[in-house]
Amino acid sequence: MKKFAIAAAVAGAALIATSGAQAQSRDQIRIVGSSTVFPFSTAVAEEFGRSSSFKTPIVESTGSGGGLKLFCSGIGTNHPDITNASRRIKKSEVELCAQNGVTGIVEVKIGYDGIVLAADKSAPDMQLTLRDLYLALAAKVPAPGTEGGAGNMIDNPNKTWADVNPELPNRPIIVLGPPPTSGTRDAFNELAIEVGCETFSGMKALAKSDKNLHKVLCRGLREDSAFVEAGENDNLIVQKLQANHEAVGVFGFSFLDQNADAIKAFPVAAEGGEPMEPTFEAISDGSYPISRSLYFYVKKAHIDVVPGIREYLAEFTSDKAWGDFGYLADRGLIPLGEEERVKFHDDATKLNNLSLD
Amino acid sequence: MSNTRDFEPTDWKSPEMQARTRKRYRRDRTFRAMGFSAVILAGLFLVLLIGRIFQDGAMGFMQTSIDLDVTFSEELLGDPRAMDAEAFEEQVRQANMSRLLDAALTAQFPEVTSRRDRRALIRIISGGAREQLRNMVLETPAIVGTTKTVRLLAADDIDQLRKGKIDANEPEANRKVKDQELGWYNKLVEEDRVSLNFHTRFFTSGDSRDPELAGIWGATVGSAITLVVTLLIAFPVGVLTAIYLEEFAPQNRLTDIIEININNLAAVPSIVFGLLGLAVFLGVMHLPRSAPLVGGLTLALMTLPTIIIAARASIKAVPPSIRDAARGLGASPMQVVFHHVVPLAMPGILTGTIIGMAQALGETAPLLMIGMVAFIVDIPGGFTDAATALPVQIFLWADSPERAFVEKTSAAIMVLLTFLIAMNGLAIWLRQKFERQW
Structure with a gap:
């Protein structure tokens, strides 16, 4: 018994000692970042591992912000080589990177993702505008008859879609959406709610006079039963829509694509625009209003230190992966236009530095 | 104590006492019934949970395969008798196995000619089939030059169709499997080339983004x-x-x-x-x-x-x-x-x-x-x-x-x-x- 205990303790200590040495070198690419890009990144990683002599990269789903934080924490094999993001890198993040010695960063835009509003097949059709979405979901809305602004805000009184816009059906507002930690939520607030908010002239004026208040008022979602945070798992939202026919879900396009037999998406119109269905084409050419770009970022200092990064970039930016009929499109990625593809393929092969302007 | 003599033994027959014992027994029975129903309730939840997992999961151990007549062409793979083992292995690793699949599918469906349709056709077979064919050739080089019926994994959508998880009666727009693919699938079923088998790969491989290739x-x-x-x-x-x-x-x-x-x-x-x-x-x-x-x-x-x-x-x-x-x-x-x-x-x-x-x-x-x-x-x-x-x-x-x-x-x-x-x-x-x- 005692001998065993001592042997085990020694074995444990030896293990830790040897692994410390092993951590110095790495022959496998490490990728972190957005959960939205995760399905695409893993698909490329798997194909890359299968068709090349390199090991399959390890992909972690940490969220865009978490991924960039890890990515910017330093140079060396203990830090990731690539991070995925469902939004563009921020200036503050580039500065953080630079502080930790991460200066050479290659930016690759990989495609688009649409955020859809969908409900069960049996639900009546609705045509929504961004203004409707703002009035239905914001925590504070302009008092009736006013154009908003700091003094004219009231707590959101709307209970049904008809309260928001008389043309919409008289059904209660129940929206299932992602939690604040999610990149999808950030994008939804920014691309839908805030844009809808700015259709009120008072709110637009506020953006100039008090930026912070504008942000709070135009991006804050209501916290009563009308907006339900349904967790990061989009599959769960799809299931809940089938159980509750009055609910509307907010999630990424790939989940709509996979579940088109059970749920349907509502067309959304930008202010003054035509209502657009979230189709492949409409998201790709930007006519669907709630669409965002997806990116990944590569640490130049790791290229040629960790084997395979160049080849991984080549695989990701190859036509068979991100092209119009590539395997990423099969998984729900909405490809870039031809021109942008050429530009970012060029950036990726020549390792052009990121420039924010 | 002086009054012990006054102590009266309990009169069990008196109506008050009988009422009290009845009450006590009733409490006893209620408590037992509650305990028993708690156990039953817990059991029911367990059965419901496990039952649901089994219902969903049983099919996860099965996978649909499609039998295809694959010709292992000498032109593509090289002749194992004419070259040394290493060079042969190298050539097989480099070879584009999709061409074997494409040839086999074209033989099966000669009516599919357009490039676009053939690309759609090859997608009814799992992406793992290329690896499967490659391993077959590497294991038995003698296979080159022959035509064999090979059981290849079907793509996940075809698998879901076979398992009844995709309803063929839905309108085409709402279905993952389009009418064209459905036609091919039905033809394969008629020829008895589609089968549902125990999926050993699930227990032997690592993760994958393709459900039919993913393993535990x-x-x-x-x-x-x-x-x-x-x-x-x-x-x-x-x-x-x-x-x-x-x-x-x-x-x-x-x-x-x-x-x-x-x-x-x-x-x-x-x-x-x-x-x-x-x-x-x-x-x-x-x-x-x-x-x-x-x-x-x-x-x-x-x-x-x-x-x-x-x-x-x-x-x-x-x-x-x-x-x-x-x-x-x-x-x-x-x-x-x-x-x-x-x-x-x-x-x-x-x-x-x-x-x-x-x-x-x-x-x-x-x-x-x-x-x-x-x-x-x-x-x-x-x-x-x-x-x-x-x-x-x-x-x-x-x-x-x-x-x-x-x-x-x-x-x-x-x-x-x-x-x-x-x-x-x-x-x-x-x-x-x-x-x-x-």
Whole structure:
């Protein structure tokens, strides 16, 4: 018994000692970042591992912000080589990177993702505008008859879609959406709610006079039963829509694509625009209003230190992966236009530095 | 007492007394009925849960295959008789196996001619078929130049169609499988080329983004390595702590504080241990991310309190007379402990350990912090290779958009449950084997 205990303790200590040495070198690419890009990144990683002599990269789903934080924490094999993001890198993040010695960063835009509003097949059709979405979901809305602004805000009184816009059906507002930690939520607030908010002239004026208040008022979602945070798992939202026919879900396009037999998406119109269905084409050419770009970022200092990064970039930016009929499109990625593809393929092969302007 | 003579024996026949006994019996019966219905309710929930998992998961162990007549063309693969083994292997590795598939499918469906349709046609076969054909050629080079009927995995949508999860009567726009593919599928069914088979690959391969190629083996190995590390650290440290605290440590304020802390640690949420692991093992000690070594160390911290508490309880349960007898015969304190107390306490210690390990097996939260929640295809081969664990795999699959992962998730849950039942069975067996009466 005692001998065993001592042997085990020694074995444990030896293990830790040897692994410390092993951590110095790495022959496998490490990728972190957005959960939205995760399905695409893993698909490329798997194909890359299968068709090349390199090991399959390890992909972690940490969220865009978490991924960039890890990515910017330093140079060396203990830090990731690539991070995925469902939004563009921020200036503050580039500065953080630079502080930790991460200066050479290659930016690759990989495609688009649409955020859809969908409900069960049996639900009546609705045509929504961004203004409707703002009035239905914001925590504070302009008092009736006013154009908003700091003094004219009231707590959101709307209970049904008809309260928001008389043309919409008289059904209660129940929206299932992602939690604040999610990149999808950030994008939804920014691309839908805030844009809808700015259709009120008072709110637009506020953006100039008090930026912070504008942000709070135009991006804050209501916290009563009308907006339900349904967790990061989009599959769960799809299931809940089938159980509750009055609910509307907010999630990424790939989940709509996979579940088109059970749920349907509502067309959304930008202010003054035509209502657009979230189709492949409409998201790709930007006519669907709630669409965002997806990116990944590569640490130049790791290229040629960790084997395979160049080849991984080549695989990701190859036509068979991100092209119009590539395997990423099969998984729900909405490809870039031809021109942008050429530009970012060029950036990726020549390792052009990121420039924010 | 002077009035004992006045004491009247209970008159059991009196109406008040009878009413009271009736009431007492009724309470007794109600309590039993409530207890019984609680058990039934718990049982029902269990049956519902397991039933649902089985219903979803049973099909996860099965996979649809399509039989195709593949011609292993000498032109593409090279002639194994004419060239040396190494050059042949090189050529096979380089060869584009899709061309074999394309040729086989064209032979099967000569009416499909346009390039676009042929691309759609090849998608009814899984992307893993190329690898399958390559391995066949490498295993038996003599196959080159012959035509064989090969059972190839179907793509996940075709598989879902075969299993009835995709309804062919839905309008085409709402269906993942389009009319064109449905036509091909029906033709294959007519020729009896579509079959549903037991899917051994599920138990032998690592993760994949294609449901039909994804397997549980990588996660199983990851879990096993992690648990080995946990056991190596938590068992000796936990048992020695328990022995010291029970048998040697003086009873004072300090040991009281330690005891309270151990009890509190047992109730700390597991994610906190993950944060600790992140700060200490990755931040200070610079161990590699996603390594089962780090996972094992983190889970060991989490399991320690459970093991210490169980071990202390079972050491305390050894009667003092045994210690006294051993000391009476001249045994040193250490001999008393290791020759007499610990062997008698062993069944309890082992049970506690295994229950702690089973708890560790089911944990995801601490692993999230140290990077074990990741997409990892390669099967881990050591303590520092990147790995995931079974519950993590379940979490990742449950979050995947492809519909076919639903049944894979349930199948993985069944594997995890089997693992747990085996561990608990081992605990019961060990207890029975070592249990001693005194």
